[in-house]
Amino acid sequence: MVHAGAARAILAGMQRIYLDNAASTPLSPAVREAMEPFLGESFGNPSAAHRLGVEAAAAIDAARELVAKATGSRASEVVFTSGGTEANNLAVLGGSRARKELGRHLIVGPTEHASVRKAALALEDEGFEVEFARLDAEGALDLDHFAELLRPDTVLVAQMLVSNEFGSVYPVRQLARLTRARAPHALVHVDAVQGLGKRELSLGELGCDTLSVSAHKVHGPKGTGALIVRDGVQLAPILHGGPQERGLRAGTENPAGIAGFGRAAADAAAARPATIARFTRMRARFCELLDRLPGAKLLEPGTPRQEIMPGIITTFLPGVPASVRLHHLDQAGVLASAGAACNAKRKDVNPALLAAGLDAEDSRRVLRFSLASSTTDEELDAALRVIEVVHQQLQAVRS
């Protein structure tokens, strides 16, 4: 029996330490303040012509400017959605369907989020052919293989910018350039849900046509996201029923959520240099800890050829399976995850783990710690101590 007491004592007097920020982040006070009027007095339907409607519509316009600025796009290019999943579905389904006369071939990145992967696979029923890009032996995106996949009838390429599982930063620009050269009809979609506030985003710089972002990953509210759609790019809507969002997304807008997203996106973009500096420093501290734990490894597939977004720290910790370790960490007040939350039920092995030399058994011992711009040094210190003590206790039980 492991005694959680010693580990728990480390956090005496402290709140629990949340290191699962790649799954979701807490709302920031500034965001909450931006949302409050629209959950209270200013509750109008933005489509209504009266004063309350006009107020709500104005709030949406203001947020649209902020999200545009944070994503390096124009306000006219921002389509608000119910979140990252819908944004990815709109890009993949809507982009492909709008181009089905030009071709029916799709290329999907090797480690895409399920909302991209499964949306693409759902198109097989509509006569589309889906091929997957792959990682090379070192876990970097295999651009040579990708180039071979490109065809004149390729109508959509989907590649995430920052991996939610490892923080890997994929070479989207090169991928977009290759695509332009070999598949002139293809839209390039970039899932930048983990990139907002961590990478400089710009449709032009990345060379993509659509880009998805989500509010709740940057201290904004759940239930709101956006698809940035480059001016002139045609998509077939996936929700019918109203003229909202230029006809690309029917349904009464959620001004509270959208105003919150505007604030969150602006704050995340403004804080980006400081956030990255903080993450880099904290990642180094994590590495020091991992060096002290025999057999522990930091998983950075594809580095140094590929960059890593330092706020996602994915580790292999030998010993008990991740599920058991997570339980003990949780008991001691540290919250982390075994991978992307949406895959929490999935059992198969990630290709990036295979590339990192881990087998199915090892993959059950992978933990992801993900930081937020609000994570403090004090919290990190305490979390590192908890992780170390829990590790020692678990090892002691086994030996």
Place this chain on the structure above:
Amino acid sequence: MQLPIYLDYQATTPVDPRVLDEMLPYFTEKFGNAASRSHSFGWSGEEAVEKARKQIAALIGASPKEIVITSGSTEGINLAMKGTAEMYGSKGKHIITSLVEHKAVLDTAKHLEKEGFEVTYLSPDKKGRISVDQVRDAIRDDTILVALIWGNNEIGTLNPIREIGALCHEKNVLFFTDGTQAAGKIPVDAIADNVDMLCLSGHKLYGPKGVGALYVRRRNPRVRLVAQMDGGGHERGMRSGTLNVPGIVGLGAACEIAMNELEKDAQHTSALRKRFEDKVTGALDHVHINGDVEHRLPNCTNISFNYVEGESLIMGVKDLAVSSGSACTSASLEPSHVLRACGVGDELAHSSIRFGFGRHTTEEEVDFAADQMITAVKRLRELSPLYEMVQEGIDISSIDWSGGH
């Protein structure tokens, strides 16, 4: 009294402060991703969602397992109609709906027509109602879905849902109803009312915007839908995407309050409506109440003010927040498709306003609103040559406007 007086409760409702109180903790301290299995923050999110699911189900007589959380009714409608069409399209390609549906249903139906489905649009009676016989006559061997609105969002007319549902079950056709305006306003019992699918929306029943639910029957018949949004497999695979926990908690709380206060709300709003209608019809001639006054939502009225132009009228009552029809189409100057379908001429349709009454509306507000309307209509009619002619006893319909050429 705070201005403007809000009488646009069919477009959206304010969040009930009790609902907001329930939501707030989930914005800040309990913010976990409900799909996170690995830590307690995720579990508390999941628990909150399951509680809300029970509250939503209870309001409409469903079981929690039959509730699919959505981002709102537009998504619910799209999922129900396209999901059914895709799942049962091999069985038949015929869908029945009506001309008085919300735009989300009509647009989705149009989209399905492009996909090779055949859609019959039933024409309502003058009061906006669809009859069981009309549906019976329209059902064919290849009909897979009947989609009809329960309570109309523009005129409040209620369709005979229970009877139509029974017919659909007898004929083995799935029945979807847009319950966006009905849920929380009139008693809804998915089982007894023979409904197979029903959508509702948080912001129409004093909950937050951006969240809704689709009821999908699991027994007799068991309805299966093809997901319209793929991803992490949330909502039993029918609707992926990180669950909006605060929003869902708000929807749950709103449903519970609506269930507990359904009768009280209905009495309150229908009394206010009567007060309003009595005042307006008492003081003005040539006004016409649209819809079916016998079968009507308790909380709205739609009134045509003959011989005044609708836009000028709305501009003339700036202290009232009202709409000339559905908020989603109010930006356009097209006359309401609902009134048109009821046989109301474009002229009269243009002079129609919808008034919605809510949980927080007071008698004082209603009196103020009625006075404003009466004054504005009288003023506009003073400027109206048509009204003058009517007063002089000229039959306007007999006038040859072409000037005799």
